[in-house]
Amino acid sequence: MQPAYYSRRKFLQQLSVNAGAVLIGAEGIRMFSSAEMTSPVSDTAADPQASGTVIPRKLGIALVGLGQYSTGQLAPALLETQACYLAGIVTGSPEKAAGWKAQYKIPDGNIYDYKNFDSIKDNPDIDIVYVVLPNAMHAEYVIRAARAGKHVICEKPMAVTVEECDQMIAACKEAGKMLSIGYRLHFEPHNQQMKQLGQNKVYGEVKKIKADNGMSDTDGWRLDKKLAGGGPLMDLGIYCVQGARYTSGKEPIAVTAQEGPKTDKAKFASVEQSLTWQLEFPGGLIAECRSSYSESMSLLRAEAEQGWFELSPAYAYAGIAGKTSDGPMKLPQVNQQARQMDDFAIAVASDRPTPVPGQMGRQEVKILQAIYKAMETGQRVEI
Numbered sequence: 001m002q003p004a005y006y007s008r009r010k011f012l013q014q015l016s017v018n019a020g021a022v023l024i025g026a027e028g029i030r031m032f033s034s035a036e037m038t039s040p041v042s043d044t045a046a047d048p049q050a051s052g053t054v055i056p057r058k059l060g061i062a063l064v065g066l067g068q069y070s071t072g073q074l075a076p077a078l079l080e081t082q083a084c085y086l087a088g089i090v091t092g093s094p095e096k097a098a099g100w101k102a103q104y105k106i107p108d109g110n111i112y113d114y115k116n117f118d119s120i121k122d123n124p125d126i127d128i129v130y131v132v133l134p135n136a137m138h139a140e141y142v143i144r145a146a147r148a149g150k151h152v153i154c155e156k157p158m159a160v161t162v163e164e165c166d167q168m169i170a171a172c173k174e175a176g177k178m179l180s181i182g183y184r185l186h187f188e189p190h191n192q193q194m195k196q197l198g199q200n201k202v203y204g205e206v207k208k209i210k211a212d213n214g215m216s217d218t219d220g221w222r223l224d225k226k227l228a229g230g231g232p233l234m235d236l237g238i239y240c241v242q243g244a245r246y247t248s249g250k251e252p253i254a255v256t257a258q259e260g261p262k263t264d265k266a267k268f269a270s271v272e273q274s275l276t277w278q279l280e281f282p283g284g285l286i287a288e289c290r291s292s293y294s295e296s297m298s299l300l301r302a303e304a305e306q307g308w309f310e311l312s313p314a315y316a317y318a319g320i321a322g323k324t325s326d327g328p329m330k331l332p333q334v335n336q337q338a339r340q341m342d343d344f345a346i347a348v349a350s351d352r353p354t355p356v357p358g359q360m361g362r363q364e365v366k367i368l369q370a371i372y373k374a375m376e377t378g379q380r381v382e383i
């Protein structure tokens with residue numbers, strides 16, 4: 001029998017080779033499905049048969065909401081995607097529309113505002129609508145997009161209540177359209193490695209997880225509970241919940257939570273400034289998590305029976321770095337958003353499930369709601 005260290009090394013080497021595999025063949029676009037990089041116990045559902053899928057044409061994506069994330073990340077990523085492209089925009093600002101039209105060569109007929117958005121149903125250039133609005137607006141626009149006959153990507157958090165998530169899932173099902181959540185880290189090699197190491201018990205059973213995500217400041221709608229649904233937990237802590245779930249491959253069963261002190265009561269009048277919480281998983285695993293709007297943090301760490309593995313930074317758009325008790329992870333940096341959108345386009349084109357479906361978004365919103373309940377009541381809340 002090989003010693004555990006040897007098999008761990010082989011395992012890590014193999015993962016390094018697999019990560020980021022995208023091929024373009026002479027006949028069109030080929031991409032390895034994310035299922036090839038996930039374990040059998042993963043919560044992803046991609047069909048391995050879809051690897052090597054040939055896409056006859058790039059699918060058209062319309063971005064709804066041209067704020068920072070669309071401008072800084074998604075639109076540039078859509079210049080790198082191979083299975084989809086930026087075909088249209090939906091914006092309330094005519095001046096933004098003019099700039100985008102020139103920069104991305106978007107035809108006038110593919111530019112919508114929030115009032116005429118529903119007429120997108122008549123536009124064959126748009127296959128996928130990507131909702132990038134404040135959290136409380138996600139439900140309305142996802143439902144309208146589905147009713148217009150479009151597949152949908154919705155940014156995280158999926159919505160501000162579980163009821164809204166149910167309505168969004170039902171609308172897409174009724175329309176026969178696919179729904180996916182903008183969970184870019186599921187397509188990022190270091191985070192995929194955490195999933196592989198934890199779920200395959202490469203260092204034995206995971207006993208403890210630490211997950212911290214915070215930024216030093218924020219402003220605008222993120223401080224307004226009506227639009228954001230909550231504070232840093234909704235925006236940043238959701239990554240900690242995700243990280244704990246995909247590292248362990250388990251579902252949390254209960255939570256306790258404590259709100260942090262407010263140093264600026266006016267600014268944080270309607271949302272928490274910071275929060276710590278503890279997720280209990282079956283088998284005694286605990287995930288200790290923190291999120292904040294006044295402290296920069298980015299950590300995902302797992303302590304297992306025979307070693308540890310961690311990412312720091314863990315959730316950034318670029319520069320994610322990881323190490324294990326055996327040494328540094330040697331994995332490529334990728335354009336996460338490009339991979340995420342390409343994977344969804346291929347899922348749509350090949351009619352296979354997305355690994356980040358609406359149901360996954362709903363589960364996280366359900367957990368976030370339980371964390372807030374635990375914070376407000378001071379009680380242990382079962383999920």
Ligand code: NAD
Pocket residue numbers: 065066067068069070092132133134135155156157182183184220221227235
């Ligand atoms: P932003 O404030 O920069 O942009 C929001 C956009 O919504 C703007 O174009 C704004 O004009 C428009 N909008 C329409 N109605 C509005 C209203 N009533 N109030 C405020 N804005 C309104 O925000 P953002 O950072 O681009 O975030 C948008 C969504 O994307 C959020 O759901 C956020 O959680 C998500 N996001 C995800 C990631 C990620 O890494 N996946 C990163 C950043 C943001």
